[in-house]
Amino acid sequence: MRDILQILRLTWRAQRGPLIRGTALAVIVVAMGVALLGLAGWFITAAAAAGLAGIGIAFNVFQPSASVRFLALGRTAARYGERLLTHDATLKALTDIRVALLRGVLALPFQTLSRLRGAETMNRLVADVDALDGVVLRLFIPAVTGVTLYVAAFPLLWWLTDLTLALWILASFTLGCGMVLVWAGRHALAPSRRAEKALQAFRIRLIDLLRARDDLVVYGRLPEQTEAVQLAEARMRENLGAIDRLERRAGLALSLTTTLATGTALALGGVLVARGAITPAQAALGFFVALALSETVQPLRRGLADLGRMLDAARRVTRLLPDEAAVGVPARPASASAPEAASPALEMTDIAYRHPGAEAPVLQGFSLTLAPGACVALTGASGSGKSTVLALAAGLIQPEAGTIRLAGRPIDELSETRLRAEMTYLPQRSMLLGQSFFDMLALADPDLDEREALDLLEAVALSATVAARGGLHAALKENGAGLSGGEQRRLALARALLRRPRLLLLDEPTEGLDRPTATRVLGAIREILPETAILTASHRKAERDWADRLIAMT
Ligand SMILES: Nc1ncnc2c1ncn2[C@@H]1O[C@H](COP(=O)(O)OP(=O)(O)OP(=O)(O)O)[C@@H](O)[C@H]1O
Structure with missing residues (x-):
């Protein structure tokens, strides 16, 4: 995990401004979604209640409906800006990491460098840096968004509805969904690592097959090498399949958890309305906010499914990254004293x-x-x-x-x-x-x-x-x-x-x-x-x- 934090620190340092703006927009997108659903639920219920009470004519429909439109349009615009900023910042930060990595490889001692296999090293560097885009996009931003939303939603819900309802929504989401996500992350760790290893093996064996084709033919080993390539591909597919199945199961478990949480929030709202603690419109607001909060947990699913791959990639990348001040070629003093003409060459x-x-x-x-x-x-x-x-x-x-x-x-x-x-x-x-x-x-x-x-x-x-x-x-x-x-x-x-x-x-x-x-x-x-x-x-x-x-x- 230390290596993942190191990658985050590097990305943050290189793209602090765009990342702050992008993450803020990500929070705004989900907050607007929560507000939109909560407001819409409250609006419909309050309008219906006013109609039933015969005071519908006095009910102000314009302000809530204008807010609903503002939230719906604003959310789309914020989503567009968020994607633009966060993806751009991530890709730029990864470019910097890629260049720093190549510099790190070039600064390796000649002996180590001469032992590296070109195609394998290049393949590994490219795949590792590619794996790191999920650190920011699928782990950091969804996690920050989720935590911010829960911290902000709890006092607001308490203020707008009732403490019991606010507590239930917060606890059911953080504990229930948290447990599902931890389960998914732990179980995906091994297949995610195996899939990445198999992908590397597949590429390297294929490169070997293409480069050494003539020798393989001469020694009659082409069928074995072809089979080795196919084996690696089959292993990769098998592990990718396992991750997909796990991700689908995690998705289902998250849906069930959020359905249970929101369903119970609805029932709890009903009880509170019956006791006269809140109005039906407030209960509706609580239910719809709970429904909208489920948007915070789904994006983390993919990130956690890829965690094993990201951990391994981050470990390899941070090991190769040069010290901050290191330059491409092994450091040599810059002195350039004049040659001595009479000396031996x-x-x-x-x-x-x-x-x-x-x-x-x-x-x-x-x-x-x-x-x-x-x-x-x-x-x-x-x-x-x-x-x-x-x-x-x-x-x-x-x-x-x-x-x-x-x-x-x-x-x-x-x-x-x-x-x-x-x-x-x-x-x-x-x-x-x-x-x-x-x-x-x-x-x-x-x-x-x-x-x-x-x-x-x-x-x-x-x-x-x-x-x-x-x-x-x-x-x-x-x-x-x-x-x-x-x-x-x-x-x-x-x-x-x-x-x-x-x-x-x-x-x-x-x-x-x-x-x-x-x-x-x-x-x-x-x-x-x-x-x-x-x-x-x-x-x-x-x-x-x-x-x-x-x-x-x-
Ligand atoms: N990178 C290395 N790591 C470990 N041992 C090495 C390495 N490079 C060379 N050697 C060993 O050092 C010894 C000298 O190798 P070197 O390549 O200098 O010999 P050479 O006289 O140039 O041989 P040739 O005429 O075959 O090119 C050999 O025993 C070789 O196996």
């Missing part, structure tokens, strides 16, 4: 690093020095720590011991912008964001011009491919699907070269290229970036021959 001294959860450190006392314009290749068996050295040099993970300097300055003292401007990292697998060759390159340089793009593509031996696909701006599939592995690799490499960094970190840059193309591309890198220091993780002979020096990892 990269200096790693006595580095120790252990992956989270690993028993032994992958690096211990590791050192290297890289002069400007030099090219060093890290070699060694798979798993010996080559990519880890690159990730450390890129500032993506921090060493447990030792120092890393870029052009003489410790990298943890460089601002994020400066660090990224001076160093570029090409990991083993890259995302090719964009819809064309040009878009994909422009990620590294928004001011890229076509001439520069074509020259670079020529340097990485991609000109023929670009021409065959219809040019720089021809539409490509998502993440470069449809290009060969080697073509995708060269495109990612061209993008890295565009930055013209002081230090270039390459993880197996020519993987997937034949020897002549690899040699040509590697030659082009040194030609384009003669001053750049290059550190590469290499298995291939072409890359080892290309480097000035080799460092064997053990």
Whole structure:
């Protein structure tokens, strides 16, 4: 519940004005409904009584009927305003939460971030934020409206009718309906949670099925995966069905409770009239007010049916929300001291690093020095720590011991912008964001011009491919699907070269290229970036021959 309150606090803080106005209008809508029915009941009964007593001609019908019209029209207008304000405020607050959440995800340590599965995380974030709209619209506003109405209706009813009648109406509604709502909320908790889990499982399994379709076919596992998707869907439907049934039962129980409460209020009114404590018109007013008050309890039904889903979503969301002052990228000092021209481009001294959860450190006392314009290749068996050295040099993970300097300055003292401007990292697998060759390159340089793009593509031996696909701006599939592995690799490499960094970190840059193309591309890198220091993780002979020096990892 603490997490739900935290979400409420955030929404309140972001949209206080519209929420106050919207909630006030929600109270006015129900209050007008109660007043409308109460007044109409009193009016009809009082007019009938006056007619029976033969004084109908003296009865003022104009004032009550004008009030009835005002209440009926006013209620419609207030309802319109309330929906507009509360929905708008909720959606805007959820947008803020969504942005803050994405910022929170981006601020996660690189290690945690690299373990996240993109589709699953995105799916979860979207579904969780969607689930939170009910916190304000189906819990907070109906609850505030209900409590306000009961608190205001009790003294008014007492004043206009009788204490016993007012007490009965208040007690039967708060206790009777309260018990039904608590029962519904408790019983819906588990199916609501299960339905949400099944929905997530359904989406994730479906995404897996679509993404890994070829592998599933090859290993003959397509029918199993399809069945897993259908199973998750069936479980989701089953639980949604359980929630719907429970909600209908709660609706029925609420209707019975309110019918019993209003019926008893009518009977009680009759007794009080017989005793001469109130007039028939006052009894009618009490009965109709009780009838109208039932409007306060029904909206809470849906909110409580979804409570389990909202609780889980709120817990996950608040866990990921960054501190108020946190910014998108991990905080780095903003210092931007000038590079020292005589210093090595990269200096790693006595580095120790252990992956989270690993028993032994992958690096211990590791050192290297890289002069400007030099090219060093890290070699060694798979798993010996080559990519880890690159990730450390890129500032993506921090060493447990030792120092890393870029052009003489410790990298943890460089601002994020400066660090990224001076160093570029090409990991083993890259995302090719964009819809064309040009878009994909422009990620590294928004001011890229076509001439520069074509020259670079020529340097990485991609000109023929670009021409065959219809040019720089021809539409490509998502993440470069449809290009060969080697073509995708060269495109990612061209993008890295565009930055013209002081230090270039390459993880197996020519993987997937034949020897002549690899040699040509590697030659082009040194030609384009003669001053750049290059550190590469290499298995291939072409890359080892290309480097000035080799460092064997053990
Ligand atoms: N995020 C991680 N969490 C835990 N262990 C990891 C993580 N990343 C890598 N490792 C482990 O650290 C060791 C070094 O991995 P690294 O990727 O640096 O090796 P590598 O030499 O680049 O291998 P390859 O040549 O196959 O790319 C391996 O044993 C690997 O299993």
